[in-house]
Amino acid sequence: MAISFLYNFFILSVMALTISLNFRLSKFLNLSLAGFFAAGSYIAYFYPNPIIALLLGALFGFGLSLIVIKLCKTIVEATISSLGFGLLIERTLYFIHRSSYYYILKYDMSWLSIPATLVVFTAIVLLYLSKIGLKLKFVESDIELAEIYGVDTTIVRCMTIVLTSATVTFFGFVYASLLAITPTVGFGYLISGIIVSAFAAQLRFNGIHHYVSVVALSFVLTRIFGVIL
Amino acid sequence: MLKVRNLSKSFRGFVVLRNINFEIERGEVVGIYGPNGSGKSTLLKCIAGLEKPDCGKIILEDRNITGLKTWEVVEAGVVYAFQIPKPFKSLSFLENVAIPLMRFYGKDEALKLARDILSKFDLADLADRRAEKLSQGETKLLEILRAYATHPHVMLLDEPFASLDMENALRLKEKLKIMKEESQSMIITTHRRKIISDLAVRFYKLEGGVLGAEG
């Protein structure tokens, strides 16, 4: 089933938003999102329960956050560790994926992407407009200064990783019916998301304005290029 | 020898240097003092090619060096020493001082010359110590000697005494005096004129981007 423009826009914007959130709040480029997306697709095939996708994604995110926070001191170290984590998940899926054929789902849950995307957009907007939003802006500007002024940056980083991981795994679950499921199915979306996020970063907006620009750029790039990488 | 004519520089509409004019002759040590934010570092960086001035000219021995790349300015004979030292951390003290010499000499010759320089300034015992293990005072000395190594026409020393305790400041001053006796031209910026009163022959006051009359 060919993916329509709207579905492409949804997945690209959500991927780009999660990448931006991880970069600005958790301070690293989360390369394991590709593996989480693929894991979500596999869950759709073997255990078609969206709650399991969310919980497993959160668990992955928690594991990754422990590694990033406890072991890594710099952005490059955290990014490389996340790449390893994503590859670990991809390899595990590869071991499950014993045949050389793709998995194809017989049912369609892609309609869930519409409410899910709206929930993601709304959650980010509400979060940044609330009292927590100010703390998040502190962390975005200067994490050390935010720590000095009483923001629990460890919780912020951990929650960002957990929630974004759960979101991406869920979207992998939802999009499974539109894709040929393989362990590497998430990489194209990851790269596209990184490109959008990098372009949005050049505009140098802060807070909620940045995330609005991410969504806008996702729309424009989906329109121009039509298909995702 | 070095002439600065009508130099101006601004950052995002904020004017940092206004119409700066001054000169330095061969063998002279000139002091530029002023409060924080007066534009001292910016002035030296413009001369060194690390910043591009908005307008004006910098003439070295009848050659216009305005707007040249930093390495070209260094080749012309003007070398800048950073206020916060930037040693090459993976190299030793000796190798740091030898690096600028390697532009003109082979590796072994440059290391030999650098060793001679360290001996002249009684720093031979620091030769093999890695730059990342040096104290603040020693790192400052490294920065100055690295600028001095090729005997440039002019050395630009950006607040060389900043963050140094009295002992290290005096130690550094001794080295600068030796360089002065060798007729090494220097432009030294500082917060307080008193620190370099026995080094510099002429003083300028920089305040609000304007270079005041000689003091």
Add this chain to the structure above:
Amino acid sequence: MKRFFEVAVVIIIALASYFAGSFYKWLFSLMAIYALITISWNFMKTIGRLSMGHALLFGLPAYVSAIAYQYSFELSLYLYPLTVVLSGILFFIFSKITGRTAFVFLTLIASITLWVLAPKIVVEKDGTLIGGEVGFDFFNASSDHIFFLSLISLVVIYVLASWILSSRFGYFMRAVGDDETASKAVGINVDRVKFTAIVCSSIFSGIAGLLYALDFGHVSYEVFSVEISIFPFVASLLSGGSPFLSVISSFFLVFLKRSLNSIYPGLMDVFYALVLVFSPKIGGLVYVKGKKLIEKL
């Protein structure tokens, strides 16, 4: 003397592999090819640029050459060196437009992009579509030729790289790697140093890619795989940064890959993944323990 000893060790391993049988002869060729990637990666790291996209420098010249080979051998011959240089220029442009951190990401993204796009490249030859996921056939050299070519390439490039790094230019590379601004301030033409180092790195990697293509007689999108990009990082990490030990750890990793994958296909990738996950700790541990061991010896 030290370099002579290091080359002697490599030649002894090569000779042992040669006389151990055809499998080990072929395995040594592969070890040498991967060691060349590591040497190339270390060379670029010296100027302060950590590349996570070396698969691009490794695979692109061979891939383009293989596509051209479908039409003529001469075209393949012309395009190969051109692509080597263009790949180097691309990485130089990356180094100009990004800082050190962003360079890591950009090179990784570039190589993954190629890995994703390459299966979509299809060309028409005599009315037939070729390429895609299957890849392109290439000139296939004999195992003996590949063995000697890879051994000679490894020895020559290792000696050349070591000689450059211990020369005056090597000092400039290390200075640029430590601090580009300070390097400019002491008169180093930083752009020239970076360009030369990156193009040299591209040449070393490109030679490895060509040998790989000649060995297998085939090139597919797998030459851009993440495994090839992360291999030199893992090899360097396990060696504590020592150039000679990076070569030895490259040999070890190739040997380990064959061993682990024969137990279960894909097991080596799990090893890579675990090394990457714990790389912040492994690097420090290996460097400290390795340094103590070397001092004891």
